[in-house]
Amino acid sequence: MSETSRIDPALLDGNRKQLAGYVATHFKWEVTNAVATITLNRPERKNPLTFESYAELRDLFGQLKYATDVHAIVIVGAGDNFCSGGDVHEIIGPLVKLKAPELLMFTRMTGDLVKAMRACPQPIVAAINGVCAGAGAIIAMASDMRLGTARSKTAFLFNRVGLAGCDMGACAMLPRIVGQGRASELLYTGRSLGGEEGERWGFFNRLCAPEAVLADAQKLAADLAAGPTFANGITKTMLHQEWAMTIEQAIESEAQAQAICMLTEDFTRAYNAFVAKSKPQFEGN
Incomplete structure (x- = not known):
């Protein structure tokens, strides 16, 4: 699908x-x-x-x-x-x-x-x-x-x-x-x-x-x-938002953000490419 x-x-x-x-x-x-x-x-x-x-x-x-x-x-x-x-x-x-x-x-x-x-x-x-x-x-x-x-x-x-x-x-x-x-x-x-x-x-x-x-x-x-564009967008968001956070708040926010990125198909693609000893082809999803 x-x-x-x-x-x-x-x-x-x-x-x-x-x-x-x-x-x-x-x-x-x-x-x-x-x-x-x-x-x-x-x-x-x-x-x-x-x-x-x-x-x-x-x-x-x-x-x-x-x-x-x-x-x-x-x-x-x-x-x-x-x-x-x-x-x-x-x-x-x-x-x-x-x-x-x-x-x-x-x-x-x-x-x-x-x-x-x-x-x-x-x-x-x-x-x-x-x-x-x-x-x-x-x-x-x-x-x-x-x-x-x-x-x-x-x-x-x-x-x-x-x-x-x-x-x-x-x-x-x-x-x-x-x-x-x-x-x-x-x-x-x-x-x-x-x-x-x-x-x-x-x-x-x-x-x-x-x-x-x-x-x-x-x-x-x-x-x-050509990289994991959804994850890049999260990185940019966190770089901007964390200016106004304490270290503790930033660590928790990054934990939540990274967990979301782990749900992406790009994360799975990267793992499968590593196992196959090939370069991942990211699609931004």
Whole structure:
């Protein structure tokens, strides 16, 4: 009996989607072998974000929790840069004219993008070359893994424009990646973090050649997509949820999560492959 024949069609309709064929409006979206690549595609301006691209990214990541045909995600910028942050003319200029309710609408929208990135079960790999600033640095931070280059320049430059460094979860997430003191330095000064320094600090998982960073990120994502994707989603959930748990709570939560993973067919496939001295072919169920 197939999986779909065991499940009420109404339940499937409400909770499973095919997103490989999604047609993006404000960035590029391509899916190959269950790996989606999001390309921020305004290279002439170093790929800045707009109100529209923020909203579309937020909504797309929100839908990815239901996707059955996307198992890992790569985010990259077109050309020689990742993302220069919010567009000065299309976002920053209009913001200075708004009152508090509309400003809160904007800041909640940007925060909801990070929430959606953290809530989607697919691992996200950021391929970062050149400028990675402001909201671009936040998108990189919110990804699960980051591949950089020697020419990467990452800057949380909010204080350079008169704003606090507490933007889109930076004060909560960045210290967990690079440590409290280093995060404080980046958020107070807004200075650029170079590629080699970023790797030493742990912001980058590793450095790649500029011409290879996208291919390396897609290879990493493909390896993840070929793995036990249900279990990978559980790992991502637990990595996020355990920030707010005691050790005792985390151990109990992991016991429950691992017991659920032991019910999957992928767990049985891995055992059978071990016995047969072969490589398991995971299917995500």
